[in-house]
Amino acid sequence: MKPTLLVLFLAALAAPAEAQLDYYARTGLGFSTPLVRDVLFQPYETKQGLAPLFVVGVATPVATGMRLGIEGQFMTGSLTASSDEPGDQSDADLGRLTTLSALANLEGVITSSLSWRGGIGLIKYLPSDKQGLFAEGGPVRYFVGGGVDFRRPAFSNWDLMISARYDSHRFTTEALRARGFTQAQGVQRGSLSIGLARTHR
Amino acid sequence: MTRRLAAMALFPVAAALLSCGEIGAPTRADIYEWRRISTPDTFAFHWPRESLPVKIWVQNIHDLPIHTQVAIDGWKEAFLYREFDAEIVGDSNVADVVVRSTFPLGPTVLLARVDACEGYTDLALDEETGVLTLPIRIYAVPRYDPDLPESRECFGIVMYHEIGHALGIFRHSPDPADIMYFNPTTTAPTRRDRQTAEVLYHARTTVTTAREGN
Numbered sequence: 001m002k003p004t005l006l007v008l009f010l011a012a013l014a015a016p017a018e019a020q021l022d023y024y025a026r027t028g029l030g031f032s033t034p035l036v037r038d039v040l041f042q043p044y045e046t047k048q049g050l051a052p053l054f055v056v057g058v059a060t061p062v063a064t065g066m067r068l069g070i071e072g073q074f075m076t077g078s079l080t081a082s083s084d085e086p087g088d089q090s091d092a093d094l095g096r097l098t099t100l101s102a103l104a105n106l107e108g109v110i111t112s113s114l115s116w117r118g119g120i121g122l123i124k125y126l127p128s129d130k131q132g133l134f135a136e137g138g139p140v141r142y143f144v145g146g147g148v149d150f151r152r153p154a155f156s157n158w159d160l161m162i163s164a165r166y167d168s169h170r171f172t173t174e175a176l177r178a179r180g181f182t183q184a185q186g187v188q189r190g191s192l193s194i195g196l197a198r199t200h201r
Numbered sequence: 202m203t204r205r206l207a208a209m210a211l212f213p214v215a216a217a218l219l220s221c222g223e224i225g226a227p228t229r230a231d232i233y234e235w236r237r238i239s240t241p242d243t244f245a246f247h248w249p250r251e252s253l254p255v256k257i258w259v260q261n262i263h264d265l266p267i268h269t270q271v272a273i274d275g276w277k278e279a280f281l282y283r284e285f286d287a288e289i290v291g292d293s294n295v296a297d298v299v300v301r302s303t304f305p306l307g308p309t310v311l312l313a314r315v316d317a318c319e320g321y322t323d324l325a326l327d328e329e330t331g332v333l334t335l336p337i338r339i340y341a342v343p344r345y346d347p348d349l350p351e352s353r354e355c356f357g358i359v360m361y362h363e364i365g366h367a368l369g370i371f372r373h374s375p376d377p378a379d380i381m382y383f384n385p386t387t388t389a390p391t392r393r394d395r396q397t398a399e400v401l402y403h404a405r406t407t408v409t410t411a412r413e414g415n
Contacts, residue, residue: 038226038281040403046282081282083403092250092282118212132281144219146212168216172224179281180227186220 020200022067023058024161028193030075035171036133036185042083046133048097051077055163055193059107067107069117073165075099075191079127096128103145103167110148118146123169136174143169151197161197166190232397233379237371239328246333246408247369247401248285248297255287255367258296258336263347268360269300276364279395284402285368293336298367300339300360302347311373313362314384317351318343320359322366326408333410339363358385365394369401 034047052075059069079097105119125138145167151159170184237244248255257273259266266289273287293299305321313320320341325334341359343352358380365381374381374397380390381397390398 033220036226037223040229040400042403044282044403092284094283131277132283135278144212144215146216166213166216168220170219170222175281176224182225183222185224186222188216188220 021058021060022069022197022199024056024195024197026055026161026163026193026195028053028055028163028191028195030073030077030165030189030191032189033187034185035079035187036081036176036181040083042085044081044083046079046081046094049078049080051075053191053193055195059105062106065109069105069107071103071105071117071119071121073099073101073103073191075101094127094129094132098126098128100124100126101143101167103143105146107149113151115149115151116146117149118144120144121167123167125173133173133175136178139171139173141169141171143167151199154196157199159197159199160194162192162194164190164192227396229396229400231393232400233374233376233381233393234372235370235397235401237324237326242328242331242407244326244328244331244371244408245369245401245404245406246371247404247406249406252297252410253286255285255297256290256295257287257298257300257367258290258293259300260302262302263341263343263356264353265300265302265341265356265360268341268356269364271357272360272364275361275389276368276398279390279398280402281399284399287364287368296336298339298364299336300341300363302341302343304342305338305340311366311371312383313359313373315355315358315386317345317349317355318347318359320363322363324366324371325413331408333408335410335412337367339367354388358388361385361389365390365398368398370394370397 029050030053031050032048034045036046038044054074057069057071059067062068076098079094081092081094101121101123103119103121105117107115107117109115121143122140123143124140127134127138147163147165150162154160168188171187172184259269290296305323311322323338341356345352361380362385370381373383378391379394380387381394
């Protein structure tokens with residue numbers, strides 16, 4: 001099912017003339033709400049800190065004022081576990097956590113320089129070590145996301161692009177399930193980024 | 202215009218709905234007493250983060266370094282948040298834990314007896330001051346020919362058990378199924394052993410450490 005959807009999506013992107021393709025690259029900072037909320041005498045949270053990210057994307061018109069696109073994001077930062085208790089010595093550095101995500105999205109015009117974007121995608125977790133909650137490896141989860149883009153002409157055929165993104169998914173791992181964790185943690189991620197977009201005037 | 206607004210609103214609403222709900226953490230209620238209770242006081246210990254990795258020196262006999270490494274790796278897997286880590290070192294003078302294949306001399310001994318071998322953990326714990334003098338000493342001794350397959354298997358079990366004491370389980374489990382039972386038969390920590398270790402690493406400690414000779 002997934003390969004079929006991917007082929008259809010790529011076909012939709014390839015169908016219009018290449019000249020209509022709009023592509024962009026940005027860099028910025030992202031954050032995430034906790035991945036796991038555990039209780040070990042006190043609440044104990046595992047979360048990724050503020051992390052640098054890189055985004056690339058491509059979009060093509062599908063209707064007046066509407067574009068279909070795909071956006072890939074790479075985010076990498078430290079993963080820590082800590083309790084709220086002041087002076088608790090059990091805060092832990094759990095290494096580095098990288099996420100790769102792809103968002104298939106629709107983009108629509110709000111004003112001449114502002115547009116919205118929303119879609120669904122997949123996120124893959126890539127921990128630096130296969131230990132603890134990632135002992136069985138990093139999971140792949142689906143997510144819903146969107147945001148707004150601000151564009152301003154910078155050079156001929158190039159726009160300055162400033163974007164805010166928000167997405168949400170439910171997180172759990174095989175290792176957590178094996179240890180009796182039930183359900184999944186609702187995780188929200190946000191980011192701000194800046195870059196350049198190739199456009200057609 | 203209305204359709205566009207609906208499309209714009211669809212994704213934030215879906216994202217907000219997806220983020221609802223929390224993961225359900227296990228209660229970890231199935232544990233046993235890990236503290237050393239010596240009337241009228243209770244002694245609880247785990248290695249603080251700044252002491253990790255715990256340094257373990259192992260006498261190179263009866264494959265004890267291999268059995269010790271397997272036990273370290275197995276206990277590390279018991280934890281979700283890297284609460285415990287240890288490494289084998291080459292100099293016993295800097296070790297926090299010393300493993301030998303001789304009989305113990307110390308006063309406070311936890312004994313594990315398996316058919317083909319015995320293991321002891323000697324904790325030099327001053328019950329007046331709550332100070333544990335390092336190194337913790339572990340002894341693993343064969344009862345028969347140490348090269349017999351049953352002796353090798355026994356060393357594997359005993360090292361798991363004694364490293365369990367060294368990480369802070371200062372008691373024996375009352376359940377014969379557990380690796381921390383005084384006469385263990387299982388070859389790795391059970392769910393109850395693992396949960397006990399997890400809980401003890403987040404419990405308050407009452408024991409501090411000092412190094413021999415200081």
